[in-house]
Amino acid sequence: MKKYEVLKAVVILQAVCMVVLAVVVVVKVWPWQQPLIGDGAQGNEESEGVGEKDGNHSPDKGQIVARVGGEPITMAELQAELHKQYGENVLRDMMLRKAIELEAAKSNLSVSPQEQTRELEAMAEGYESEAEFYSVMQEQLGLSKERLLLDVRYRLLFEKIVVRSIDIDDNEVEQYIAEHQDEFEPREQLHLQWILTETEQQADDVLEKLIEGEDFAMLARTYSQDSFTAEYGGDLGLIDADDPFYDSEMMDTASRLQIAEMAGPIAVDGGFAIIRLVERRMTTSMTEDRLKDAVRKQLALEQAGPMNEQEDMLLAKYNAVKNE
Known part of the structure; x- marks a missing residue:
């Protein structure tokens, strides 16, 4: 897939994991049966009262999961905030996966373990x-091997659905490889996050918050001027270290960073950037057969058009609608 599609898939996975993780943390830290404050009777009475007073919520949703200055935060409030931040993406992903399963079964398409x-x-x-790869996916994105396998399965199924009627002959494949030899040479790739600010002072202020331990993705959503990447926590995805479309000074700086290390402010077009290295890869050459298969699929996907439009068509085919 193209960089945007890979990024989108990863971000949706992150959103799902964050929703699940938040609920798990609440369950572990504040079990429903346990009081939140030292006076067990008082804590239980207040928790039960919230559930009874609010007829729109079950007792669990009225459960107080935290207090700040004596003011309660309920499970319903937590769920509402999670839904506001991630609900649309997570729900669309769930609907799309249902549609993929239906279309794959109808067309007798499958993905093998191999x-x-x-x-x-x-x-x-x-x-x-392999262990390092799974470790990075778990630590940086919160994705287990099982979750990655599930995502890969749905992505490959969807690609098969999209390209099933597109025929790319051998001549097209060989011509593309001959004209794009440089694409298949081993090269360094950097997975970066960034926060783009208008002024150097703003960048310094954000950098100070990062040094104090605040979350990079959350600060990107709050302060970054790059409207596209801000909603994805400033994630730029995988970039070739010598990619001419990115500022050369920024990429030179990024190439010297260690994993999880940050740098900035760096003067770039549009303002000042703070960057963080998520991972570093060195691509390797593929065998001739795998190279041809990869190019054939790439050309077919390009002919198919934007993947988000393909998703919309598949959802429409199976009358996927949200209940208001």
Whole structure:
């Protein structure tokens, strides 16, 4: 897939994981049966009162999960905030996966374990080991191996659905490879996040918050002037270290960073950037057969058009609608 599509898939996965993680944390830290304050009777009475007073919520939703200055925060408030931030993306992803399953079954399409494994191996290229790849995915994105396998399966199924009626002959594949030899040479890729500010002083203020331990993605959503990446936590995805479309000074700085290290402010077009290195990869050369298969699929996907439009058409085909 193109960079945007890969980024979108990862961000949706992150959103799902964040929703699940937030609820799990609440359950672990504040079990429903336990009082929140030292006086157990008082805590239970107040929790039960909230559930009874609010007829629109079950007792669980009225459960007080935190207090700030004596003011309660309820499970309903937590769920509402999670839904506001991530609900639309998560729901669309769930609907799309249902539609993919229906269309795959109708068209007798499937993804073999071998295909999933090959795709994961391609994703892990450039890491020192498979264990390091899964460790980075877990630590940086909160994605387990099982979750990655599930995402790969749906992505490969969707690609098969999209390209099933598109025929790319051998001549087109060979011509593309001959004209784009440089694309298939081993190269360094950097996975970056950034926060773009208008002034250097703003960048310094954000950098200070980062040094104090505040979350990079949250600060990107709050302060970054790059409207596209801000909603994705400033994630730029994987970029070739010598990509001419990005500021050369920024990429030179990024190439010297260690994983999870930050740098800035860096003067770039549009303002000042603070960057963070998420991961570093070195791509490797593919075998001739795998190269041709990859190019054939790439050309077919390009002919198919934007993936978000393909998603919309599939959802429409199966009358996917939200209940208001």
